[in-house]
Amino acid sequence: MALSREQIAMRVAQEFKDGSYVNLGIGIPTLAANYVSDDISVMLQSENGLLGMGRYPSENEVDADMINAGKETVTASTGASIFSSAESFAMIRGGHVDFTVLGAFEVDQQGNIASWMIPGKLVKGMGGAMDLVAGAKNIIVTMTHADKHGNSKLLEHCKLPLTGVNCITHIITDLAMLEIKDNAFHLRERAPGVSVDEIREKTAGNLIVEGDIPEMRV
Amino acid sequence: MALSREQIAMRVAQEFKDGSYVNLGIGIPTLAANYVSDDISVMLQSENGLLGMGRYPSENEVDADMINAGKETVTASTGASIFSSAESFAMIRGGHVDFTVLGAFEVDQQGNIASWMIPGKLVKGMGGAMDLVAGAKNIIVTMTHADKHGNSKLLEHCKLPLTGVNCITHIITDLAMLEIKDNAFHLRERAPGVSVDEIREKTAGNLIVEGDIPEMRV
Amino acid sequence: MAGFDKVVSSYEEAMAGLKNDMTIIAGGFGLCGIPEGLIAQIKKMGVSGLTVVSNNCGVDGFGLGILLEDKQIRKMVASYVGENALFEKQLLNGELEVELTPQGTLAEKMRAGGAGIPAFFTATGYGTPVGEGKEVREFNGRPYIMEESITGDFAIVKAYKADRYGNCIYRHTAQNFNPMAATAGKITVVEVEEIVEPGEIPPSQIHTPGIYVDRVIQGTFEKRIERKVTRSA
Amino acid sequence: MAGFDKVVSSYEEAMAGLKNDMTIIAGGFGLCGIPEGLIAQIKKMGVSGLTVVSNNCGVDGFGLGILLEDKQIRKMVASYVGENALFEKQLLNGELEVELTPQGTLAEKMRAGGAGIPAFFTATGYGTPVGEGKEVREFNGRPYIMEESITGDFAIVKAYKADRYGNCIYRHTAQNFNPMAATAGKITVVEVEEIVEPGEIPPSQIHTPGIYVDRVIQGTFEKRIERKVTRSA
Numbered sequence: 060m061a062l063s064r065e066q067i068a069m070r071v072a073q074e075f076k077d078g079s080y081v082n083l084g085i086g087i088p089t090l091a092a093n094y095v096s097d098d099i100s101v102m103l104q105s106e107n108g109l110l111g112m113g114r115y116p117s118e119n120e121v122d123a124d125m126i127n128a129g130k131e132t133v134t135a136s137t138g139a140s141i142f143s144s145a146e147s148f149a150m151i152r153g154g155h156v157d158f159t160v161l162g163a164f165e166v167d168q169q170g171n172i173a174s175w176m177i178p179g180k181l182v183k184g185m186g187g188a189m190d191l192v193a194g195a196k197n198i199i200v201t202m203t204h205a206d207k208h209g210n211s212k213l214l215e216h217c218k219l220p221l222t223g224v225n226c227i228t229h230i231i232t233d234l235a236m237l238e239i240k241d242n243a244f245h246l247r248e249r250a251p252g253v254s255v256d257e258i259r260e261k262t263a264g265n266l267i268v269e270g271d272i273p274e275m276r277v
Numbered sequence: 278m279a280l281s282r283e284q285i286a287m288r289v290a291q292e293f294k295d296g297s298y299v300n301l302g303i304g305i306p307t308l309a310a311n312y313v314s315d316d317i318s319v320m321l322q323s324e325n326g327l328l329g330m331g332r333y334p335s336e337n338e339v340d341a342d343m344i345n346a347g348k349e350t351v352t353a354s355t356g357a358s359i360f361s362s363a364e365s366f367a368m369i370r371g372g373h374v375d376f377t378v379l380g381a382f383e384v385d386q387q388g389n390i391a392s393w394m395i396p397g398k399l400v401k402g403m404g405g406a407m408d409l410v411a412g413a414k415n416i417i418v419t420m421t422h423a424d425k426h427g428n429s430k431l432l433e434h435c436k437l438p439l440t441g442v443n444c445i446t447h448i449i450t451d452l453a454m455l456e457i458k459d460n461a462f463h464l465r466e467r468a469p470g471v472s473v474d475e476i477r478e479k480t481a482g483n484l485i486v487e488g489d490i491p492e493m494r495v
Numbered sequence: 496m497a498g499f500d501k502v503v504s505s506y507e508e509a510m511a512g513l514k515n516d517m518t519i520i521a522g523g524f525g526l527c528g529i530p531e532g533l534i535a536q537i538k539k540m541g542v543s544g545l546t547v548v549s550n551n552c553g554v555d556g557f558g559l560g561i562l563l564e565d566k567q568i569r570k571m572v573a574s575y576v577g578e579n580a581l582f583e584k585q586l587l588n589g590e591l592e593v594e595l596t597p598q599g600t601l602a603e604k605m606r607a608g609g610a611g612i613p614a615f616f617t618a619t620g621y622g623t624p625v626g627e628g629k630e631v632r633e634f635n636g637r638p639y640i641m642e643e644s645i646t647g648d649f650a651i652v653k654a655y656k657a658d659r660y661g662n663c664i665y666r667h668t669a670q671n672f673n674p675m676a677a678t679a680g681k682i683t684v685v686e687v688e689e690i691v692e693p694g695e696i697p698p699s700q701i702h703t704p705g706i707y708v709d710r711v712i713q714g715t716f717e718k719r720i721e722r723k724v725t726r727s728a
Numbered sequence: 729m730a731g732f733d734k735v736v737s738s739y740e741e742a743m744a745g746l747k748n749d750m751t752i753i754a755g756g757f758g759l760c761g762i763p764e765g766l767i768a769q770i771k772k773m774g775v776s777g778l779t780v781v782s783n784n785c786g787v788d789g790f791g792l793g794i795l796l797e798d799k800q801i802r803k804m805v806a807s808y809v810g811e812n813a814l815f816e817k818q819l820l821n822g823e824l825e826v827e828l829t830p831q832g833t834l835a836e837k838m839r840a841g842g843a844g845i846p847a848f849f850t851a852t853g854y855g856t857p858v859g860e861g862k863e864v865r866e867f868n869g870r871p872y873i874m875e876e877s878i879t880g881d882f883a884i885v886k887a888y889k890a891d892r893y894g895n896c897i898y899r900h901t902a903q904n905f906n907p908m909a910a911t912a913g914k915i916t917v918v919e920v921e922e923i924v925e926p927g928e929i930p931p932s933q934i935h936t937p938g939i940y941v942d943r944v945i946q947g948t949f950e951k952r953i954e955r956k957v958t959r960s961a
Contacts, residue, residue: 108524108670138895152845153841155842222623223619224623225622322706325901339953339956341952347955348759348955350955359900361908365835366835368704402809403807407852407858439855441854616848637846
């Protein structure tokens with residue numbers, strides 16, 4: 060059965076290692092923070108200038124000067140640092156953030172991603188997404204495998220304007236976990252109860268299935 | 278009579294305005310700090326990362342962590358700021374320092390300066406001089422008008438390897454204060470008792486003398 | 496040290512010299528860390544044809560959004576402008592031009608502008624619409640695009656505290672774009688919550704050295720919160 | 729938060745992985761703010777063929793100067809190397825290569841290296857021997873040269889305090905090149921006067937966020953003064 064948003068987030072969180080610095084985009088990626096194993100610690104980077112983002116504040120902790128990149132009120136965890144936007148993106152662009160997790164409209168088998176602009180619709184801006192995909196060491200895209208009309212979002216070539224090129228290595232969808240390399244999507248894991256055939260059918264790009272594909276543990 | 282080192286420094290200090298941020302090179306430039314008028318305040322920038330350099334420390338104020346760009350122990354004045362070398366040169370390169378005063382081997386009528394390298398002699402390095410001459414709003418060169426063999430240091434074209442090009446606007450020598458513009462040295466002031474003829478004789482580059490040339494007040 | 500006293504006593508003085516068609520660089524991220532009083536003064540002055548460089552353009556009725564009401568902004572350079580219905584309307588009408596710039600590139604463009612770096616290379620935006628028309632060059636086998644720096648006629652900045660010499664510190668994530676904006680204005684104006692005496696901020700804790708700052712004004716701030724989220728008790 | 733505990737207990741651990749022919753970026757200005765114990769460890773390890781990037785190369789017998797004694801440095805990238813007779817001798821003998829780099833360009837090259845900026849333009853050095861062979865380009869009518877960034881296999885840094893997560897602050901002008909060096913190493917090692925617990929340094933006062941730091945070691949420092957000057961009483 061296809062994964063829920065929470066299950067996708069759960070599977071994302073399994074990628075993190077103890078001591079990982081992680082930037083989580085808005086939506087499903089943000090949920091991943093809730094599923095980090097108790098055995099490890101990760102530190103959340105928020106690109107508006109906060110490393111060590113903590114929990115949402117209690118009512119009396121709310122502070123207009125303490126927000127995250129989603130413009131939500133947050134707290135800083137113990138050992139956090141706060142800095143300018145230039146420093147924040149020096150970290151990101153310079154490859155110091157271990158994981159970036161973000162959503163996308165489309166990903167293709169070259170590792171290109173389209174996530175910010177649909178021609179004909181009003182463009183609101185890319186925010187920090189282009190810097191994040193250009194800079195992070197490991198980028199995980201979370202999205203549904205196909206759109207609501209059943210059209211695959213895993214393509215041979217992205218059709219929408221790109222956010223970044225040759226940058227995505229891992230995709231976690233509601234159906235599967237895939238790795239991108241050598242100009243193909245390599246199927247690594249299936250969502251519990253989802254068949255390889257279903258994944259194949261919903262993957263428009265070149266899908267490589269080698270050996271038995273295990274089910275995810277979520 | 279030719280100015281002493283102290284008198285050159287005195288004349289330099291007259292250029293500063295109330296509220297000027299000033300970077301002083303080693304030697305005569307450093308002396309200028311002693312002759313700033315009581316009516317005005319200047320703030321000294323030391324390129325190792327100190328804005329608001331204070332006096333030398335008393336014996337019990339000496340601190341290995343508080344030095345100037347000449348590697349001398351110093352103090353910070355009230356209202357000083359301390360920052361990284363990148364920030365320091367952002368200030369310098371970005372044109373935020375009002376005056377840079379430095380010595381030179383040669384200056385030419387295009388405003389080029391040679392101050393760091395004599396071919397055949399061991400090269401020790403340019404330190405921050407190239408950044409300072411590329412960045413400051415006003416650059417004052419202090420030097421003797423001629424070398425000890427009587428050869429002019431104010432040339433049509435510098436012969437030594439350059440520190441910077443088209444950057445010097447004012448020169449204060451032991452004989453005169455000159456402004457560089459329109460590809461010429463314009464004589465502005467004479468040292469007390471020094472004749473225009475002597476200055477003309479010791480200036481190899483194109484010297485322009487317009488009207489009466491007043492004596493400096495030092 | 497009268498020559499270093501940057502404190503002005505009115506918003507008129509703070510923004511004196513601002514004219515039509517000038518470029519303003521503004522600190523702030525969303526509504527966090529914005530110079531509220533300086534923005535209000537720009538509205539009051541009625542100058543128009545402005546180019547405004549800021550990560551966002553406020554919201555309807557608050558922050559930089561209020562400069563849209565009388566169509567004072569001709570061009571906006573920002574990374575995200577999705578919080579603002581009036582912005583959308585003027586954009587679709589062709590009354591407003593927008594240059595969308597990746598957030599990190601925008602921060603670096605401001606920093607570079609203040610630091611005398613006219614251009615730099617970044618991988619951000621290569622192969623995307625942002626890279627179109629920009630020079631591409633490879634370094635160590637990876638393609639990068641050249642981005643030019645930004646400076647402004649004015650920079651408007653919100654700090655937590657400043658001393659009379661203009662040395663500033665920022666509070667929490669209200670720092671954001673403010674330090675870079677402060678370096679990139681021909682005239683940099685800082686609106687603060689508290690003016691302190693020189694020496695009160697330890698030298699190594701100063702975020703923005705006073706050399707970048709031309710004017711300091713004591714402000715009052717509403718500090719509106721864009722998305723208040725709290726944890727369940 | 730064991731995964732973020734960067735503290736190591738020996739200099740061997742601190743410099744583990746350093747090999748012949750690697751590039752080391754070192755903080756410090758003259759003898760001020762130098763990682764004395766890390767330099768001593770490099771000497772002890774006996775690695776050679778090093779490229780060292782640092783504003784200066786210490787003095788005879790102290791600071792980076794001790795790495796000259798056993799000819800461990802093959803190439804020095806610095807802005808000023810005039811304090812060191814052994815340096816001169818090895819340079820004249822052809823045993824040592826030097827790449828003189830303007831001080832501000834050097835600082836920016838390190839910062840750019842850490843920040844993912846492969847190259848930038850600066851007016852510094854244009855028309856001088858430093859600009860020879862470098863690309864020249866005009867911006868707003870002024871010529872600039874292109875300078876490429878620097879990164880190192882190791883960065884060695886001296887901080888005043890660091891917490892276990894690697895968050896650092898520097899003391900007075902011992903800051904100098906240290907923050908940029910810290911960003912530019914594949915492995916960044918910080919030697920400190922005091923290790924504190926996370927949270928002791930207020931978040932907005934941290935000069936170097938721990939994300940740049942791989943290892944932290946408690947050091948002991950001689951802090952030799954190069955030019956002690958005092959005022960007459």
